[in-house]
Amino acid sequence: MRILLVEDDSQLAESLTESLTVQRCVVDAVRNGESAWEKVQILAYDLVLMDITLPRLDGICLCKRLCDRSYGSPVLLLTAGVIEKGSQFCRSVQTAL
Numbered sequence: 001m002r003i004l005l006v007e008d009d010s011q012l013a014e015s016l017t018e019s020l021t022v023q024r025c026v027v028d029a030v031r032n033g034e035s036a037w038e039k040v041q042i043l044a045y046d047l048v049l050m051d052i053t054l055p056r057l058d059g060i061c062l063c064k065r066l067c068d069r070s071y072g073s074p075v076l077l078l079t080a081g082v083i084e085k086g087s088q089f090c091r092s093v094q095t096a097l
Contacts, residue, residue: 002043005029006036006050006059012080016049033057039063052079079090 003020007013008031017027021064028043034056040048048066052059059077066075 001046002026003028004039004043004045004048004050005038006031006033006048006054006062008032008051008054009080031055033062034061040066040071041059048073048075050075050077052077 001024003025005013005016005020005027007016007029009071010031013029013031017029020027028039030039032055033050036048036050036054037057039045050062051058054062055066059079063075063077
């Protein structure tokens with residue numbers, strides 16, 4: 001399985017990459033949404049695993065861009081942060097998609 005990991009926290013990215021590699025996944029890691037966008041244009045991924053809060057292009061905007069271009073691979077959005085307005089956040093994700 002080829003995974004694009006989009007995570008700006010280098011320690012977390014390293015840990016996730018190591019764990020996924022042990023599971024025999026091939027992991028390409030980038031640190032911002034724009035770099036992720038460039039990667040998905042040139043390589044096929046089985047999964048895009050990304051943080052929501054990213055520099056240059058956040059995870060929600062990147063996900064919207066992928067959906068607008070009919071990107072076919074699954075996307076999993078993660079965050080370690082606390083989302084204070086949960087229902088408002090869910091509506092913004094639904095609207096973006």
